[in-house]
Amino acid sequence: MEQALTDKTEQAPATEVEQETASNEDQTPADGVVIRIEHLKKSFGENEVLKDINLELHKGENIVVLGRSGQGKSVTIQCIAGLMDPDEGKLEVLGKEIPSLNEDELKEIRKKIGFLFQSGALYDSMTVRENLEFPLTRVLQITDKEELTKRVEDALESVGLKDAIDKYPSSLSGGMRKRVGLARTLILRPQIILYDEPTTGLDPITAREISELIVALQEKYDTSSIIITHDMPCARITADRIVVMNDGKYIATGTYDELAKSPDELINNFFK
Amino acid sequence: MASAITSSLNRYMAAVGEQVAFASKFGRNIFRNGFEWNEFLRQCYIVGVRSISLVAISGFIIGFVLTLQTQPTMKQFGAESFVPGMVAISIVREIGPMIIALICTGKIASSIGAELGSMKVTEQIDAMEVSSANPVQYLVVTRILACTLMVPLLTVMADALALTGGWLGVNLQGHVSATLFYRKAFAALEFSDVIPAVIKTFFFGFAIGFVGCYKGYHAARGTESVGLAANSAVVTASLWIILLDAIAVQITNLLYY
Numbered sequence: 001m002e003q004a005l006t007d008k009t010e011q012a013p014a015t016e017v018e019q020e021t022a023s024n025e026d027q028t029p030a031d032g033v034v035i036r037i038e039h040l041k042k043s044f045g046e047n048e049v050l051k052d053i054n055l056e057l058h059k060g061e062n063i064v065v066l067g068r069s070g071q072g073k074s075v076t077i078q079c080i081a082g083l084m085d086p087d088e089g090k091l092e093v094l095g096k097e098i099p100s101l102n103e104d105e106l107k108e109i110r111k112k113i114g115f116l117f118q119s120g121a122l123y124d125s126m127t128v129r130e131n132l133e134f135p136l137t138r139v140l141q142i143t144d145k146e147e148l149t150k151r152v153e154d155a156l157e158s159v160g161l162k163d164a165i166d167k168y169p170s171s172l173s174g175g176m177r178k179r180v181g182l183a184r185t186l187i188l189r190p191q192i193i194l195y196d197e198p199t200t201g202l203d204p205i206t207a208r209e210i211s212e213l214i215v216a217l218q219e220k221y222d223t224s225s226i227i228i229t230h231d232m233p234c235a236r237i238t239a240d241r242i243v244v245m246n247d248g249k250y251i252a253t254g255t256y257d258e259l260a261k262s263p264d265e266l267i268n269n270f271f272k
Numbered sequence: 273m274a275s276a277i278t279s280s281l282n283r284y285m286a287a288v289g290e291q292v293a294f295a296s297k298f299g300r301n302i303f304r305n306g307f308e309w310n311e312f313l314r315q316c317y318i319v320g321v322r323s324i325s326l327v328a329i330s331g332f333i334i335g336f337v338l339t340l341q342t343q344p345t346m347k348q349f350g351a352e353s354f355v356p357g358m359v360a361i362s363i364v365r366e367i368g369p370m371i372i373a374l375i376c377t378g379k380i381a382s383s384i385g386a387e388l389g390s391m392k393v394t395e396q397i398d399a400m401e402v403s404s405a406n407p408v409q410y411l412v413v414t415r416i417l418a419c420t421l422m423v424p425l426l427t428v429m430a431d432a433l434a435l436t437g438g439w440l441g442v443n444l445q446g447h448v449s450a451t452l453f454y455r456k457a458f459a460a461l462e463f464s465d466v467i468p469a470v471i472k473t474f475f476f477g478f479a480i481g482f483v484g485c486y487k488g489y490h491a492a493r494g495t496e497s498v499g500l501a502a503n504s505a506v507v508t509a510s511l512w513i514i515l516l517d518a519i520a521v522q523i524t525n526l527l528y529y
Contacts, residue, residue, distance in 0.1 A: 081402045110404040121399035123391075138306065138405040188403065 027112060027191070029095040032059045034192055034224045035080060040089035042075055049075050050086070051248030057192070062218060062225045064235040066270050067245030073228045074118075076245075077194040080226070081115050082106045094191065111139060114190035114223070118197045120181035122169035129165045132156070132184050139188060155183040158220065159213060175206035179213065186217060193218075195227040199234045211237040232270060244270070294486050298416060301409040308410050315418035319380055319481075323426055330375055331430030332437040335363060339441030356453045357460025359438040365465050368431040370517055373476035376423050377509040381484035384415050385505030388488025389498040397489065412489065416481035423477030424470055464528040472520040476513050483509040 028034055033056050040053035049072035057063055067073050078084045079091060082098050091098045096109050122131050132152040136142045142151070156162045159179040169177060178198060185193060198214065199207035211234040218225055218238075227238050235242055236256050244252040244259065244267050252259060252267050260271040339359055346352050388411060391397050400407040439453040487505040491497040 078398075083398055083401065107404045110402055113402065115399070115402040117395045117399055119394055121395040123396050123399075124394075134400075135403040135405055138410070139403060141306075184399075184403070 027094045028059045033057065033092075034059050034094055035226070036090065036092040037076075037080075038090040040076070040079065040086050040091055042072065042079060042084065042086045049248055050079075053089070053248075053250060055243065055250065057224050057226060059191075059224050060218075060222060062215075062227060062238050062240045064227045064229060064239035064242045065245055065250075066229070066235060066242055069230075071245045072248055073245055074196050077115070077196060077226055077228060081113055081194060082110065111188055112191045114185035114188065114193040116178070116181050116185050116193065116195045116198055118200055120169070120177035122172075122177055122180055122184070124169045127166050127168055128156070128161075128172075128180050131169070131180065132187050135184065135188050151187060155187045156180075158186065158217065159183045173206075175202050175210065178202070178210055182210075182213065182217070186221060189221060191223060193223050193225045195225060195229070197228055197230065199229060199231045204233070207231055207234060208237070210234075214238050290490065291486060294412075294489070295482070297408050298412055298482070298485075301406065301413050302417070304406070304409060306406075306409065308414050311410055312414040312418060315414045316422055318383075319376075319415075319418045320422035320425060323376060323379055323422070324429070326379060327372055327375060327426045327430045328433050331368065331372065331433040334367060334371060334430075335359060335434030335437030336441045337437075338362060338367065338434075339438040340444070343442065343445065353456070354460075355442060356438065356448075356456035360435060360457035360461050361465055363434045363438070364431050364461060365469050366517075368434055369427050369469050369473045369476065370513070372427045372430045373423060373473065373480070373513045374510055376419075376426065376477075377480050377506055377513060380419060380423075381480045381487075381505040381509040382502040384419075384481065384484030385488040385491075386498055386502035388485060389491035389501030390488075392489065392491045393493060393495060393498055412485045415485050416478060419481030419484070420474055420477040423480060424473040427473045427476075428470065464524070468520065468524040468528070472516065475516050475520070479512040479516060480509050483512060 035055065035057035037053050037055040040050050041048070042050040053072075053076055055063070055076075065073050065076070075084065079086045080093060080098065082101070085099050093109055094112055096105070098106070098109070101109060122128075123134065126134065129149075129152055132155055133148050136148055136151060142148055152165065153162060156165055159182050161176060161179050161183065164172060164176060164180065169180070172180065182198075195214065199210050202210065211231075214225070214227070215238055217223070225238075227234070229235055229238075239256055241253060242256055242259050243250045246266060252262065252264065254262075259267055262268055262271075339355060342358060343352065343355055346355050346358070388397070391411070397407050397411070400410065435454065435457055438457070439448070439450055442448045442453060484505045487501045487508065491501040
């Protein structure tokens with residue numbers, strides 16, 4: 001699988017879209033920081049979920065966020081995607097302060113952000129083809145049938161699911177749904193991808209395949225990613241850097257091997 | 273006690289504010305570029321065509337039962353010949369629009385509430401938003417406009433079938449030709465009966481679509497909220513229809529009588 005993906009990565013010629021992404025649409029700030037979070041806070045009523053989040057994601061970097069359930073990991077990436085407004089703090093994506101953007105500006109910045117939801121979030125009234133065409137026709141305004149088909153087939157090929165093009169999400173397995181979700185995320189060629197527990201609910205083999213796919217696609221499309229996960233094999237495969245979250249704060253950061261040797265019991269428990 | 277009242281009032285005002293914001297989003301997105309014609313036509317099919325059998329059977333039976341119920345009383349007063357006119361006026365002015373709107377509420381508002389609620393719970397609406405697509409334009413505008421257009425058409429069809437049911441009801445206890453029945457029915461009707469009744473059905477359709485979309489779109493997380501969204505859509509839309517009907521009657525009376 002890994003070999004097959006690597007081969008595809010090496011052999012695939014750059015499409016027009018990839019060239020567009022590389023030349024025109026790269027909005028990475030000069031310091032190379034694509035996401036900058038400082039002192040981010042978010043509460044739901046009395047419940048203070050994010051207490052003081054600080055993070056910098058650099059271009060081409062994969063950061064894995066580890067933490068127990070209910071610590072606000074998903075809330076952080078939902079704030080980054082503009083699905084929630086933080087209460088306090090600074091949150092910049094590609095140099096733009098997300099909470100201060102108006103609707104149209106937010107739409108523009110979201111074209112640069114991909115989001116893979118935990119469930120895949122495929123539109124279940126549409127086939128796989130229609131799921132992938134949806135952002136192309138609405139966001140890139142592509143109407144040419146041949147162009148649409150080519151882009152959809154390319155995206156599905158890169159996740160190894162070209163045969164599922166005319167199937168409905170209900171007939172796909174959990175792993176296939178994640179792959180199609182990933183293809184739909186990638187079809188707009190985002191610069192940043194946010195993964196919300198990409199391997200949850202999958203068997204170890206499929207989880208490993210998805211983790212390897214994330215790395216392969218990151219190399220192919222030169223994306224930067226934040227990956228929320230509890231799955232340590234996934235973290236080991238995908239992370240350039242791991243951030244550990246506890247009680248609404250990031251308490252440790254480092255590579256997999258560095259954190260695995262941490263004397264802190266809480267951190268160490270993840271690696272047992 | 274006072275704090276409980278203040279808190280309820282705050283919640284109520286917040287809900288009203290949320291609904292106004294949702295309505296304004298809907299209004300802004302109708303005229304945005306890229307109207308979703310295909311989805312609009314699909315929704316017209318789902319809302320309109322798929323409701324035909326239910327509405328047709330209901331309409332026919334309403335006319336039939338209304339005739340059977342009123343004919344004996346009218347006969348006692350020697351006013352049997354007024355039955356077609358009475359049935360026509362009752363059906364066209366009030367019973368048809370009201371009952372069909374309530375039936376559509378049960379079928380359509382609940383289905384929209386459940387569908388959008390389920391899309392919300394499974395993060396499909398969030399997925400549309402983060403991909404820079406416009407979920408309001410695709411999901412909300414199309415459904416509300418389809419309901420606004422289809423409910424009046426369904427009501428007109430139900431009215432026509434209710435008159436046919438009425439004719440059948442009359443013929444159970446005698447023989448009245450269809451020509452005579454319809455001539456008497458239409459002779460009793462005036463434009464002031466038909467036009468306001470049809471106009472109010474557009475508002476009923478809008479209320480059904482709007483409430484269904486609002487409840488579904490704002491469903492909380494968790495599977496239970498899908499059922500709550502569907503249920504709440506039916507209850508709220510039914511109340512709206514009754515309220516709108518009361519307002520429509522007052523306006524019609526002011527204008528025509």
